[in-house]
Amino acid sequence: ETGVTQSPTHLIKTRGQQVTLRCSSQSGHNTVSWYQQALGQGPQFIFQYYREEENGRGNFPPRFSGLQFPNYSSELNVNALELDDSALYLCASSIGTGNDGYTFGSGTRLTVV
C-alpha cells in the first residue's frame, strides 16, 4: 500500500502571493486533515475533509482553504501569504475515525519571503 504523498516538498513564495499544496491520501483512506508545523512546535490543526466536505476547522483565517476530490486527494490553498505562514505543512489521512492512527505525509516546507 502506498503512504501519503505531498507535493511539492519545498516551496519559496513572496509575501502576498497565493500557494496550492497537494496531498494524495493513503489507499483506502477517506479522511484528510491538514496541519501547520512551525519549527520546534507541534503540528496545529488547520481543517479536515471527509467526503469532499470540510468537517471541522482550527483557528486559521479564511485565507486558508481546501478541497477534497472524489479520489480523496486534497489541496490546501493559502491566499495573501504572510511571513508567519512559513512552516511545514503536513497532510494526514485516515479511515473514518482514525483509531488505528493517522498516516502523515512528509510535508511541504513553505518559506515566505
Add this chain to the structure above:
Amino acid sequence: GQNIDQPTEMTATEGAIVQINCTYQTSGFNGLFWYQQHAGEAPTFLSYNVLDGLEEKGRFSSFLSRSKGYSYLLLKELQMKDSASYLCAVRDSETDSWGKLQFGAGTQVVVTP
C-alpha cells in the same frame, strides 16, 4: 481549548529506558496518540490509548490515566535510531472532527552512545 504539556528535551544512554510524560487539560477526551518524528520527516504513529491502562508494543509502551489527565510513553532498550521528537496528541470528543488532534510541542529525545 486544550493544553498539552510535555518536557522539551530528554537525554538517555543507548540501552537505557526513558519515560516521556504528557499532561493534558481538556473539556472533552476521545483518545490520546503518541507519534515519533525524525527531523525533516513525517510523524509516524506509535500508539493510541482511549481507556486507562498500559498498552505495550515491543520496545514501546504507553500509559493513560484519564482521571489524572496524564499519559507517558516508555521507550526501552534505547537505540541510536530512537533519537527523535516524540509528540503527544489528544483528540477532543466535543467535535465531529475526528481528525483534529491537539499536539504538544514535542519532546526531543537524544540517545548517546
